[in-house]
Amino acid sequence: GENVEQHPSTLSVQEGDSAVIKCTYSDSASNYFPWYKQELGKGPQLIIDIRSNVGEKKDQRIAVTLNKTAKHFSLHITETQPEDSAVYFCAASPHKKAGGYNKLIFGAGTRLAVHP
C-alpha cells in the first residue's frame, strides 16, 4: 500500500551545522511533497513543499530536493539555529484534482535538536 518512510528518527546537530532529513515514498503517482514542522505543544506547520515537475526548491535556509526516479525527497536546513529544533514530517500526495481530495501520507517524523 501507500507508504512514506522517513530517516533519521532523531537528529542532533551543533548550531551552524547543516541538517538533512530523507524520505522515500512508494506510490509512483505521488507528485506533491510537503514538509511540516511541529514545535513542542503545537500543531504542524507547512514550511516548504515541492511538486514533481521541479527538482529543487529553496526558501532562505531550507531547501527540498526531489528524485522522482528513485522516489525519494529530502529536506536540507543550513546554518541551523536553536529555534529550528522541532519534529519535522514529510508527506506525499497524488496530484490533487480541483474540488477533489487526495490524501496525504505522512512519514513518522524526525526529531531535530540543535545545540548551541
Next chain:
Amino acid sequence: DGGITQSPKYLFRKEGQNVTLSCEQNLNHDAMYWYRQDPGQGLRLIYYSQIVNDFQKGDIAEGYSVSREKKESFPLTVTSAQKNPTAFYLCASSMLSSGANVLTFGAGSRLTVL
C-alpha cells in the same frame, strides 16, 4: 486572526466514557480533517469532510465518529469502542480549490484515558 481552534487542550477520560473534541476554523476552508498522532508514528487520518453534512472514513475510523453540521465546525467523538484512545489529536483544514492539499493544523488535543 484566522486559524483553527481545538478544545480542550488536555482531556482525561475514564474507560467506557465517550468524549468529544471540538474543532472550529474561521479560514472559510471547505475541507476539514482529524488526525491521530502517536509517538514515533506519522499522522494517521481518522475522518475527513469536504462539504457540510458529508464526511468520509480515513485509515483508522473505528471507534470514532464525526459530524459536519456547519462549515466551520468538525467535532470528533472518541467512543468507548476505541480500544486505545490515549493519543494526541490534530484537526486540520484546507481549501479544496487550491492546487494542492495544503493543510492548516490546530494546536491539538491530548486525550488520556485513565
